[in-house]
Amino acid sequence: MDPANILVDAAGTLHSPARGEVRIVSLVPSLTELLCxxxxxxQxxxxxxxxxxxxxxxxxxxxxxxxxDVRLDALRALAPTHLVVNVDENRRETVEAAAAFVPNVIVTHPCVPEDNFALYRLCGAVFAxxxxxxxxCAALQGALDEAAAVRAELPAEEVLYLIWRQPWMTVGRDTYISAALAAVGWQTLPAQGAARYPEVEWGSAALAGAARVFLSTEPFRFGARHVDEVAALSGRPAALIDGEMCSWYGxxxxxxxxxxxxxRRTLGAREVPR
Known part of the structure; x- marks a missing residue:
């Protein structure tokens, strides 16, 4: 990889390695965890x-x-040298306003798990x-290899991944969540559609192939009391799934x-005919 490309962020901005006092503000939960x-x-x-x-x-x-809803006055008072943001999670107008007084704005946009390689290297190069x-990077490669092994072991399966209730909402296939599930052989439904977070219509032909339904623990706090409700509405096995593990990159x-x-292995083992 060209060393210069490592320093290019998701907006195409070429960054320089940080010098002197470094004061970072992160506007994204996944990135805060990564920086730590x-x-x-x-810093x-x-x-x-x-x-x-x-x-x-x-x-x-x-x-x-x-x-x-970033408080720009509070942000300015911290006198950051670097602001770390994400295309999907932060408002463009907020980032543009902050860029007027923050010298370095690093834009991220991981869309699939493999995009984390570039994210790690960018942060590593900028912040020494x-x-x-x-x-x-080594840990990510090992996890991707494990995911690929599971994907090879078990047949592909279509699933519905719920993120909200009233209205019921799921994820489109162009989301990070969908890509993470696909890494282990779970294809999210609906298969097509322009909306990234479409509403769910129970009984829709687009959901007919779902083998199971997952209820994410975030952003809506699905709990055990919702599992039976969803199983009845969908006519499919339903289970809770850790939303942070599916949606947090970094x-x-x-x-x-x-x-x-x-x-995937646990659910697959439970359903093997005996």
Missing amino acids: DLGLAG LVGRTGFCIHPRATVRRIAKVGGTK CEGAAARL SRAPAGLRYLAAL
Whole structure:
């Protein structure tokens, strides 16, 4: 890989390695966790209220609002040298306004688990933590290999992945969640459609092939009380699934893929005819 390309972010901006005092604000939960796992917690001066991992570490870091409702005055007061954002999770107008007073805005947009390689290397090169980034790359490759092994062992299966109730909502195939599930052989439904987070119409032909339904623990807090309700509505086996493991990229990606691989094997083993 061309060393210069490592420093290019998702917006096509070429960054330079950080020099002098580094003050980072992260507006994305996954990225806050990643920066801490890269050893940069001491340089992280701001976060959103949704940035909750690692819990013991982030408690001391100032909040600047939410991912969609950033308080620009609070952000400015922290005098960050770097702002880390995401295309899907932050509002463009907020990022553009912040760029007027933050010298370096790093834009991210992981769409599939493999995109985390570039994310690790970018952060490693900008913030001089290449060793930690390389270790994450190795962990991700191992998890992708495990996911591929499960995908080869078990037949592909179509699933419905619920993220919201009233209205019932799922994920489109162009989302990170869908790509993470596909890594272990679970194809999300509906298979087509322009909406990234479409509403669910129970009984729709688009969902007819679903072998099972997953109820994510985030953003809606599905719990055990919802499982029977969804099983009755869908006529399919239903189960809770850890939303953080499916949707958080960054340093959570290797653990997330291993979680999905283990879950796929467990459910597959339960359904083997005896």
